[in-house]
Amino acid sequence: MPISNEQAETTVRRYLDLVANGTAAEIAALYADDAVLEDPVGATPLVGREAIQAFYATLEPMTVTTELQTIRTCGGEAAFQFHIETDTGAGVAIMEPLENMKFTEDGLISSMRAWWGDADLTFG
Amino acid sequence: MPISNEQAETTVRRYLDLVANGTAAEIAALYADDAVLEDPVGATPLVGREAIQAFYATLEPMTVTTELQTIRTCGGEAAFQFHIETDTGAGVAIMEPLENMKFTEDGLISSMRAWWGDADLTFG
Structure with a gap:
């Protein structure tokens, strides 16, 4: 049975907070063991929680803020747009990607795909 | 080879205009012969241009306006949010779904998935 819309939105909000x-490690714990992450769409997908944790580890030294802009939930999935500012130390990169998350019946993320391109990146 | 970001966006704009x-029939012609449409995500997917044309035929008697709100293109795909108002004769239904389109190398839509729920529907 697909997870509820409420559970999908709660997980997205928890994800953006983390x-x-x-x-x-906390972000990777939201993902299923065999989850697939494609960010951005078109890049080689990362498979498995270990590879996914390594992906998010690159953010750890940076100061990041996020804000959910719009979300739609149905059929055990979420699609959303969010604002993210990443302070690399050399400047602040700003993006507003669109993402789709699919979830296991246990509420873990089984698939995350993010649509954005270099043209969507601005520097503040 | 995936289609270009420009071609993906042009097709999305043409789609919303149509x-x-x-x-x-004009909308269905944007789709590949064996395309799959899932609208909303969680509903049984429609397979093939004939089934897809029948889906859009339900809109033909109504007055519809659309406006693209945000779009991201990468990896031969588009993700976007749009505003749609549908005048059924008994009132105007308003929605702002999120959608993902994948394309064939020829630029036809091979997959369309739309995320929205009854809670996102308002009446004006």
């Missing part, structure tokens, strides 16, 4: 304030 | 002003 991207800003959590550790890579 | 949803507002075109016929079901």
